[in-house]
Amino acid sequence: MSKEAVFTMKLESELRDAFMAEAEAAHRPASQVVRELMRDFVRQQRETREYDKFLRRKVEAARSSVRAGRGRSNDEVEAEFAVRRTKATRRA
Numbered sequence: 001m002s003k004e005a006v007f008t009m010k011l012e013s014e015l016r017d018a019f020m021a022e023a024e025a026a027h028r029p030a031s032q033v034v035r036e037l038m039r040d041f042v043r044q045q046r047e048t049r050e051y052d053k054f055l056r057r058k059v060e061a062a063r064s065s066v067r068a069g070r071g072r073s074n075d076e077v078e079a080e081f082a083v084r085r086t087k088a089t090r091r092a
Contacts, residue, residue, distance in 0.1 A: 007034075019033075
C-alpha cells in the first residue's frame with residue numbers, strides 16, 4: 001500500500017516520549033505502530049457498526065413478531081425450558 005499521506009497531530013511530550021521508547025523497545029518503527037493502531041481502530045469501528053445494525057434488525061424482528069401475536073410470555077418460555085432441562089438431565 002502506497003504511503004503518500006502525512007498525518008500530523010499534537011500530543012503531550014511525555015506521551016510521545018513514552019510511545020517512542022516503547023516502539024523502539026519493540027524494535028518497530030513508530031509509524032508502523034501508529035498505522036496498526038489506526039487499522040485496528042477502523043476495523044473495530046466498522047465491526048461495532050455492523051453488529052449494531054444486526055442487533056437493531058433482530059430487535060425489530062422480535063418486536064414485529066410480538067405485535068403480530070407470535071410472542072410468548074416469559075412464563076411460557078421458562079416452562080418449556082424447564083421441561084428441556086429435565087429431559088437433558090435424565091439423558092446424562
